[in-house]
Amino acid sequence: MLDNPPDLLRLSASVNAFKTNKRHCFPSKAAVRGSLLEMRRSNKVAFVSAGMLSPKKRDHMLARRQLYLNYGALSLATILNDQGFKTLLVHGEHREPSELLDALVQDGTFPSSLPVMLSIPSFYALEWAQRFCKLVRLADPSAKIIVGGRWVVGPDPGWLRKKLPEADLLIPGLAEPVITSLLTATPIVRRLSAPTPQFVLNHRLVSGFERYQPSIEASRGCGMGCSFCEERDIPLEKLLPAEQIAAALAMIAGQYGTSDVRPYLQTSMFAPNLNWSAGLVSAVRSRGLEMKWRTESRVDALTAETIACLAEAGMKVLDLGLETASPTQILSMRKSAHPDRYLQRASKLLKACGDNGVAAKVNVLLYAGETAKTLTETRSFLDEHSEHIAGVSVGPVVAYGPPKTASILLNEWSGSGCVAVDSRSTDETGITHVHLSREIDAESAELASLDMSRRYMNANAYYRLKSFSYYPRDYTRHDFDRDVDASDKSRLPFSQ
Template identity: 60%
Template sequence: MVRSDVVIFVSAGMISPKKRDHPLARRQLYLNYGALSLATVLQIGGHETVLVHGEHQAPAVVLEDLRAAGRFPSCYPLMLSIPSFYALPWAQRFCRLAKTADPECKIVVGGRWVVGPDMAWFRTMLPEADQLAPGLSEPYIQDLLTGSPILERTAVPTPSFTLNHTLVSGYLNYQPSIEASRGCGMGCLFCEERDIPVEKLGDPSTVARSMALVREQYGGGEIHPYFQSSMFLPTTRWAARLADEVRKSNMRVTWRTETRVDVMVPDTLAALAEAGLRVIDLGLETASPTQIMAMNKTPMPDRYLRKAEDLLEACRKYGVMAKVNVLLYAGETETTIRETEAWLDSNASSIAGVSVGPVIAYGPPKTADILIEDWARRGARPVEHDSAVRTGITKMHLSDEFDAATAEVASLELSRRYMDSDSYFALKSFSYYPRDYHRVDFDADVLASDPAALPFRLAACGEAPAPGPTKIQQA
């Protein structure tokens, strides 16, 4: 059997979208920047590497494409990254196919949120895996090519190099990523990084150089990088320095990031807008004081919501589109969701869109049960009691008043209240749709989708707008 000398990284895809299955959901692309970081390390070290995303392609198609390109089989292990529990069924099929095609293929499997929580459980789910990498693997990736090093789930600092997006198969379709920092440590009960301290941001000049290098990788074309950070937490001075660096280099690159609603002050946002920030994902989660404290977000809900209002007003003032994330939580009731709705209504003119969904316990019983037990004390219960051990995904009835079906209806209604097709397209096309995906393509996919599954308004001709209309700030 002829083997290539290419190190193959595969980012596991999904059999179907994780929320609702319709053509628009299948268009979305998520760059696996963690796997790309590892591929970049090996490329810098002199190896030929490639990163292939499974997306919503059949595992057999991805494997056949690798074989047709002369990359599979390889003399090196096959590196499989599983970015979420929703990708696990795809990974299972892919591994079985790879082992059938090449029984000698060694498969190294990573994905710290999926592999790390309980490796014994994970081995039962993916017995074809020869080596498991439970954490961040930049320090070990070279050794994984030739051996079986002892790996740990420890914190690893943000790499100092710029991700090489040209290693991604079909990279021109993807919006690029710049990893800004790792960790969060704010203690929210539902968050995987609640106990991992946030890392200090790198020097603004280094970030600006990365932006310039990424633009070169894309041939100078229009890009909208995502500054990857669980909680982007720059100081006003840092943001001002980044704006200065961007001005000096005459870069016109607009970008996106995410943060909590209570950690960034308006002056910082103003400087970031000067540096090119155009879309920000804000983790509000809820505006109900009861639910804010239940999530362990803060013991001072009033202060939390005042800071959120100040930040949203700054977004409106400085032309930054604010996409607000809302999480329907354990113990949710008609009263708590109306509290959130009323608060969103009062700030609707500063909101570009809202993403809403019910809380889910991710992970095997070893980790999921801790959350489920806390949520049970608030009146929630699993939809299926064995789903953690079977899939690593436990959907919840949030309360006696809010079962899973009611929560799904409420999620869609709340999203549509603040988001129409224009705002949805503006937000998704900035970061997640293919770079050559245009409004005419979007409109065709909308027509092919079930309107009942779409999280935005489709207003009929002459229909008045829904309460709490969205007001998009133009870039």
């Protein structure tokens, strides 16, 4: 990978007077090392959120425009910044690793006397991370590379060590309690308790922060036991106080210099009661805030009365984990032991969203054991509630993780006829796509996902939902239409 001439040429663009390898006409490894080592080292901690070489679902121009703020890495950068360290968070997005490293060289951040902190938010970012680590080690053999990202590092650090031999340390859990120690000669690498942070993220530490919508981490954990969920056994923590959320909204407006931002209240299951929601309305009003925000929850976690309060407090988009409306699949996923009650509450919640001007984006997961019958059950429910659905996100289940953890899911799913498309991918990438059942293979599942997405979402709906949170803040409808024209229409998840 490192002998790829374009990679090295991009990396070296900011470094003068490289000696060249005449035979290949690109800078030699020794030249890259020597030129960088001659540069003065910075005293800045660079946090790098690993990007993706291609989008995790379908590769098209619209998917490559999306920005996902790595609020976990930003939490760590904020802690160190508050302690007096100079910190910076850069996102790989869909750039080449060499392009990002070159940018760090150009602005004087790299090389540094302090570690490079690499956060890998998902297994889809692993290959990007591998390339980045090799480039860093090539450019500066003495650089200290510390890798985190609990969903990727945590399952099997030994497996990841083989994938990232250049890494000096792998941090398996949440790093807030140990981040300061990682800059010392005696780093703490064991897992420590890390409750929801009580501070507001400093978004100005993000390179190009104006492009990103901000985040507020409202709570951690879930603990509802869904079979496919990473947080199924992690207890749900208490929400931050409503007044604290309102104060965070105000501070974010100050960071951006405008209230025209749309924060995401990050939590795996946003489940406030009516009193908390009323308190947020009061706190927001007392501060004169009129900020629109977004969050996510289960379809059976909020009441209609609570939705009405939250809408008053500024909630405009709610991502709902319906996943399925098939009683069989509800039980298989362990979403609920009472499918009828689950669907009744989902129905009331969707109606409440519609009545209160909250855009409900419904997540649907085609799961192991899926059949034409179970798909029809889900489709019928969505048809019945389509007037209250602002859009959908539909895709087949994937087994994430190395063999040590993915095999547990794959063994469970095998009882319903679900098998891996390529069993080697589990060890190679940590991503295992599956044939859902004997009736629905992987290709059929993808087609069914696209069909369902297009059934409930047109281009206007897709743009409204994506631009609210994920497209760059200066991305316009004109930009969107241009990208639609440049995309393969067969890959787009909405009707024209």
